[in-house]
Amino acid sequence: MAPTVRVGCSSWTSEAWWGRVYPKGIADGERLTVYSRLFDTVEVDSTYYRSPARAVVEGWRRKTPDGFLFTLKFPRDLLDPKLAVDRKAIDGFLESARALGPKLGPILLQFPPWVKPGRATTFLSALLEALDPSLRYSVELRDRGWYEGETWAGLRRELSERRVSLAWSYLTYLDIPPEVTTDFVYLRFIGDHTTVPEEVHGEVRVDRSAETRRWAERLRQRQDALESSFVFFNNHYAGFAPASANEFREAMGMRPVDVGRYARGAQRLEDSVESAEP
Numbered sequence: 001m002a003p004t005v006r007v008g009c010s011s012w013t014s015e016a017w018w019g020r021v022y023p024k025g026i027a028d029g030e031r032l033t034v035y036s037r038l039f040d041t042v043e044v045d046s047t048y049y050r051s052p053a054r055a056v057v058e059g060w061r062r063k064t065p066d067g068f069l070f071t072l073k074f075p076r077d078l079l080d081p082k083l084a085v086d087r088k089a090i091d092g093f094l095e096s097a098r099a100l101g102p103k104l105g106p107i108l109l110q111f112p113p114w115v116k117p118g119r120a121t122t123f124l125s126a127l128l129e130a131l132d133p134s135l136r137y138s139v140e141l142r143d144r145g146w147y148e149g150e151t152w153a154g155l156r157r158e159l160s161e162r163r164v165s166l167a168w169s170y171l172t173y174l175d176i177p178p179e180v181t182t183d184f185v186y187l188r189f190i191g192d193h194t195t196v197p198e199e200v201h202g203e204v205r206v207d208r209s210a211e212t213r214r215w216a217e218r219l220r221q222r223q224d225a226l227e228s229s230f231v232f233f234n235n236h237y238a239g240f241a242p243a244s245a246n247e248f249r250e251a252m253g254m255r256p257v258d259v260g261r262y263a264r265g266a267q268r269l270e271d272s273v274e275s276a277e278p
């Protein structure tokens with residue numbers, strides 16, 4: 001069976017998408033349902049800033065169709081290597097995440113760029129040990145030191161033994177090695193806030209097609225070792241994440257998504273948007 005490739009965006013709440021993805025006039029709470037009729041996965045950015053209430057997560061589950069998958073960012077307060085691993089807080093976050101049921105995809109541990117190997121290496125091991133091994137995880141490390149010498153060898157070994165994915169992330173200052181450490185890949189196209197600031201989002205502003213094709217080729221070369229892949233774009237990558245997602249889909253031989261069909265009124269909202277439950 002061919003591996004599943006899911007391509008989506010890092011959030012569904014961009015204000016720049018009104019009139020481009022979302023019809024003007026629909027309620028904010030309806031945007032997730034529209035998004036989930038276009039893409040089959042989303043990376044939830046808000047959970048990086050605070051652990052979500054279970055009721056919020058249950059709402060996400062109700063508003064999306066069967067087969068849709070959420071990937072959640074691990075809360076940043078639990079990723080600080082200057083602090084002890086907080087097992088109680090971790091368990092609380094994972095309990096909320098499990099409310100997604102079969103719609104829960106991998107959980108991303110996104111470490112900030114200032115987290116360097118050394119003390120953080122021990123912290124990362126303790127953190128991975130504290131996680132529920134029945135769930136899927138991906139680790140993003142943004143300092144070059146993680147990918148050098150014995151540190152890199154030890155990181156590859158630990159992630160492989162724990163069946164944790166190393167996040168492949170397109171960064172403007174670092175080329176993360178496309179190493180496969182488990183049966184899925186988590187690929188992120190991040191960009192930077194300077195090249196494509198928020199005030200110009202809504203259209204493709206930077207041609208990153210070469211980078212997109214390069215990473216698509218890297219993924220294609222490793223398909224035999226994978227069961228699935230999750231690929232996410234944010235607006236800072238090129239200006240308009242849905243268009244970037246389509247470019248990647250085409251590079252992988254997948255059909256593009258008509259991201260504007262609801263905004264244009266080409267498909268009636270009542271055919272796909274369910275009323276938000278209280």
